[in-house]
């Protein structure tokens with residue numbers, strides 16, 4: 001089991017979802033976040049101090065079974081890419097446990113389709 005965290009441009013969500021659904025991947029959590037990448041957001045000089053402005057991004061989180069990891073990463077990459085700086089990052093973490101609250105089931109079967 002893996003936990004995928006992807007930071008993307010907010011306006012790429014629909015394309016990412018389209019690519020995920022085409023691969024039978026549906027379950028996700030999405031939240032509005034702010035972040036800074038290599039370009040440091042954009043940097044402002046305020047009273048001789050450099051301040052980093054955080055840019056609005058969208059965070060997708062997905063628990064997936066091992067056989068879906070490559071497809072999920074491919075789909076997010078395909079849907080989120082514009083080729084310009086700021087397209088985002090995808091992080092893949094080991095997932096130790098998943099418990100389905102309604103049934104009490106745990107393990108890979110609890111992640112769901």
Ligand SMILES: Nc1ncnc2c1ncn2[C@@H]1O[C@H](COP(=O)(O)OP(=O)(O)OP(=O)(O)O)[C@@H](O)[C@H]1O
Nearest residue numbers: 007034035036037038039057084085086087088089
């Ligand atoms: N190393 C990181 N750790 C945590 N979040 C990150 C990291 N790199 C990028 N992010 C998040 O992803 C968002 C988009 O990053 P971005 O695509 O600009 O990365 P980058 O390394 O600057 O690549 P590029 O040069 O293509 O812009 C950031 O605003 C931040 O929220």
Ligand SMILES: [Mg+2]
Nearest residue numbers: 037038039086
């Ligand atoms: Mg950047």
